[in-house]
Amino acid sequence: MADRYHILTLNNISAQGLKRFPGARYTVGPHVSEPDAILVRSYNMLKMEIPPSVKAIGRAGAGTNNIPVERMSERGVPVFNTPGANANAVKELVVAGLLMAARNLVPAIRFTEGLTGDETTIHRLVEEGKKQFAGFELPGKTLGVIGLGAIGSLVADAGIKLGMKVIGYDPEITVEAAWSLPSQVRKAHTLEELARAADFVTVHVPLLDMTRNLVDHKLIQKMKPGVILLNFARDSIVDIEAVMAGLAERRIKYFVTDFPHPSLLHHPAVIALPHLGASTQEAEDNCAIMVVDQIMDYLENGNIVNSVNFPTVVMARESPYRIGVANMNVPNMVGQISTAMARAGLNIHNMVNKSRGGTAYTLVDLDSPPPPQVIDEIAAIPGVLAVRYLPAGDSRERAD
Numbered sequence: 337m338a339d340r341y342h343i344l345t346l347n348n349i350s351a352q353g354l355k356r357f358p359g360a361r362y363t364v365g366p367h368v369s370e371p372d373a374i375l376v377r378s379y380n381m382l383k384m385e386i387p388p389s390v391k392a393i394g395r396a397g398a399g400t401n402n403i404p405v406e407r408m409s410e411r412g413v414p415v416f417n418t419p420g421a422n423a424n425a426v427k428e429l430v431v432a433g434l435l436m437a438a439r440n441l442v443p444a445i446r447f448t449e450g451l452t453g454d455e456t457t458i459h460r461l462v463e464e465g466k467k468q469f470a471g472f473e474l475p476g477k478t479l480g481v482i483g484l485g486a487i488g489s490l491v492a493d494a495g496i497k498l499g500m501k502v503i504g505y506d507p508e509i510t511v512e513a514a515w516s517l518p519s520q521v522r523k524a525h526t527l528e529e530l531a532r533a534a535d536f537v538t539v540h541v542p543l544l545d546m547t548r549n550l551v552d553h554k555l556i557q558k559m560k561p562g563v564i565l566l567n568f569a570r571d572s573i574v575d576i577e578a579v580m581a582g583l584a585e586r587r588i589k590y591f592v593t594d595f596p597h598p599s600l601l602h603h604p605a606v607i608a609l610p611h612l613g614a615s616t617q618e619a620e621d622n623c624a625i626m627v628v629d630q631i632m633d634y635l636e637n638g639n640i641v642n643s644v645n646f647p648t649v650v651m652a653r654e655s656p657y658r659i660g661v662a663n664m665n666v667p668n669m670v671g672q673i674s675t676a677m678a679r680a681g682l683n684i685h686n687m688v689n690k691s692r693g694g695t696a697y698t699l700v701d702l703d704s705p706p707p708p709q710v711i712d713e714i715a716a717i718p719g720v721l722a723v724r725y726l727p728a729g730d731s732r733e734r735a736d
């Protein structure tokens with residue numbers, strides 16, 4: 337293993353996070369070569385050639401649709417994200433979106449900015465003009481929340497606190513999210529049920545094959561005339577042509593989106609923001625701190641927390657000699673790994689093995705340092721994707 341870790345940053349990552357890397361052991365920046373890990377926000381890595389030195393990718397944020405997760409799983413490389421670390425920032429912008437739409441704030445601001453004249457004239461124009469921007473209030477209106485994860489559940493809670501009725505749809509809601517939801521949130525059994533009930537529909541699901549165009553023409557046709565649709569999740573979750581049609585027939589009163597699309601720009605009923613959901617100092621700091629801690633713990637101790645493609649595996653250090661193995665989730669992997677160690681006369685002090693979908697991960701603490709050929713032997717077992725020797729702090733100099 338390296339005596340110095342190299343961390344490549346593909347976006348600006350908050351200094352609050354980066355400064356947690358001890359300078360004596362880490363080189364961090366946008367130009368480092370042979371990176372051990374990559375830190376990223378929204379940079380599109382899908383077509384990027386990812387160097388073979390990379391052992392982990394950390395997304396300072398929630399969405400990992402810009403990262404070739406499957407390709408990394410095949411290489412035994414965990415992809416980490418920071419669940420919930422920017423959720424409050426997105427929630428606040430969604431609340432801003434509800435209010436911008438309900439009170440016609442964007443056209444109202446444009447109107448005011450276009451005014452000219454002296455104080456008396458401006459006053460007259462304001463008083464004459466304001467009636468075209470009269471809006472409505474939120475209490476009693478129904479907010480439909482699609483996806484009740486970290487962000488959706490905060491948005492649902494904010495809706496309740498604003499006096500709204502809230503209906504939510506999430507067939508895979510986690511127990512934790514369900515616990516955090518206010519009891520007043522009504523469960524929709526189908527997307528259609530939510531669409532028919534809601535005055536506002538807001539989307540908070542990840543972009544996956546299954547959620548691409550989740551909000552399509554058919555669903556928009558089920559929505560109430562005059563609905564306000566908000567997308568702070570990802571562009572392709574909402575079918576833009578269907579939105580254009582919905583806007584043209586005035587079924588959609590406003591489309592509030594964090595993902596401007598060329599065909600929507602300058603449309604009077606579109607409120608488009610430049611992907612600002614997570615752009616607060618607090619969220620940027622939270623995400624960076626969380627992702628840096630996770631990456632360091634993986635590089636140095638092999639522990640996996642908040643990976644989107646590997647199981648959570650955390651083992652307290654009880655011995656300085658640790659091996660981490662990423663492997664395919666197929667029979668007899670643990671058997672073959674432990675046999676290779678036994679053949680070398682190594683005694684296993686502690687061991688954890690967990691699987692998730694097609695991948696599995698094993699951490700083994702040994703009573704004595706493994707000879708380098710054991711690592712090679714384990715690496716050669718069919719189905720093993722990556723192996724690392726992870727000696728603790730003062731044992732590092734004995735590494736290969």
Ligand SMILES: NC(=O)C1=CN([C@@H]2O[C@H](COP(=O)(O)OP(=O)(O)OC[C@H]3O[C@@H](n4cnc5c(N)ncnc54)[C@H](O)[C@@H]3O)[C@@H](O)[C@H]2O)C=CC1
Pocket residue numbers: 397398399400419420422423426482483484485486487488505506507508509510513540541542543546547550568569570594611612613614615
């Ligand atoms: N605009 C921005 O700057 C930001 C956007 N995001 C986007 O928001 C998404 C959600 O973020 P989090 O709430 O933190 O993620 P999360 O993983 O906590 O929640 C996502 C929820 O969506 C649910 N879900 C998945 N498929 C669904 C479906 N077909 N129908 C209904 N529910 C479904 C899941 O069960 C989960 O509860 C991210 O994946 C990202 O794309 C996240 C942060 C900032």
Ligand SMILES: O=C(O)C(=O)COP(=O)(O)O
Pocket residue numbers: 377378396397398399400422611613614615
């Ligand atoms: O966390 C997410 O999924 C986001 O969309 C935030 O993106 P950003 O880190 O602001 O480029």
